[in-house]
Amino acid sequence: MPANTKYLSSPQQRFFKITAGIFGGFIACTALHMCIGSLLVDKSIIVMTTIYSFWLIWPGLMIIAFLIRKPWKTWLIYLGLTIICSAIVYFS
Numbered sequence: 001m002p003a004n005t006k007y008l009s010s011p012q013q014r015f016f017k018i019t020a021g022i023f024g025g026f027i028a029c030t031a032l033h034m035c036i037g038s039l040l041v042d043k044s045i046i047v048m049t050t051i052y053s054f055w056l057i058w059p060g061l062m063i064i065a066f067l068i069r070k071p072w073k074t075w076l077i078y079l080g081l082t083i084i085c086s087a088i089v090y091f092s
Contacts, residue, residue: 016071024078025061028085029054035085038092 009017033054037046061078068074 013071017065020071020074020078021062021065024075025058025065028061028078028081029058031082031085035088038089
């Protein structure tokens with residue numbers, strides 16, 4: 001039984017979802033951990049937190065990239081999260 005065409009995405013959408021999941025998720029996860037690290041007083045805590053939580057949050061962001069129907073919304077969310085976290089790091 002063939003798949004319903006309304007659930008299939010074009011090759012361009014698939015490419016942008018994959019890149020948003022891998023690169024956008026990585027950048028957003030890194031910015032989030034840098035933001036948390038800049039707000040903590042004891043910097044040794046963030047090292048242990050990052051080692052474990054990074055590998056849990058990044059795959060979660062990859063999955064979220066495929067749940068959102070439009071790839072540009074995914075990129076917009078990830079870039080917005082990155083800019084907000086980077087601004088917090090810059091001003092703190």
